[in-house]
Amino acid sequence: MxxxxxxxxxxxxxxxxxxxxxxxxxxxxxxxxxxxxxxxxxxxxxxxxxxxxxxxxxxxxxxxxxxxxxxxxxxKVRNASFKPGDLVYRSNEASRVEDTGKLGPKWEGPYEVTEALGKGSYKLKDRNGRELPRTWNVCNLKKCYIHKV
Incomplete structure (x- = not known):
């Protein structure tokens, strides 16, 4: 052929x-x-x-x-990047929490980006100021459009 x-x-x-x-x-x-x-x-x-x-x-x-x-x-690629201080949601599938079923939320958060490590990986902290234990890839994050309180 x-x-x-x-x-x-x-x-x-x-x-x-x-x-x-x-x-x-x-x-x-x-x-x-x-x-x-x-x-x-x-x-x-x-x-x-x-x-x-x-x-x-x-x-x-x-x-x-x-x-x-x-x-x-x-x-067709949509580039996404975050700066320290940006608020993001993280994917429920990627965080490996218990299964909430098909009607459960797909995203959890918001979380704050504390550090951009390069090549699409980020360190996050929650609203209480606790650092999350691992890094997160940009494909598992989504921009959160609420203002900080």
Whole structure:
């Protein structure tokens, strides 16, 4: 099968030519019936000489495809970051408290961000001023839009 990311088959990138499947050998097709062995050997040698260039072109096409996919997915990402002093809610699923059922609250809090540790991790403290025992990732936090009292 042709890979959509680079436009070639893995077999052709390895051996420099397309494979002839056993079904094509058993029944006559244009590809197998009109073969001149001498010209075929010359064409195979030329394909082998151009194989490295073909691999480089496939690598360029694959990198371009990956950049396009990355650009598409990154447009959908919603960046969130918090500063010390911001109020946030934390996910009930992430905090591993007892299950409140499907009608229970999904978020608990608010908590105050005390420290931003980098790469999306934060230290939190509750309303009583007690520091929570572990760090929390940004994917488990949600901005709280109430004012401090």
């Amino acid at each position: 042709i890979k959509s990311s680079n436009g070639d088959t893995p077999f052709s990138l390895t051996y420099g030519t397309e494979a002839v499947i056993p079904a094509e050998i058993g029944m006559p097709t244009f590809r197998t019936a009109e073969v001149n062995v001498a010209e075929n050997d010359e064409a195979l040698e030329i394909n082998l000489e151009l194989l490295e260039e073909k691999r480089e072109q496939a690598a360029i096409r694959e990198a371009k495809s990956k950049r396009q996919m990355e650009k598409y997915y990154n447009t």
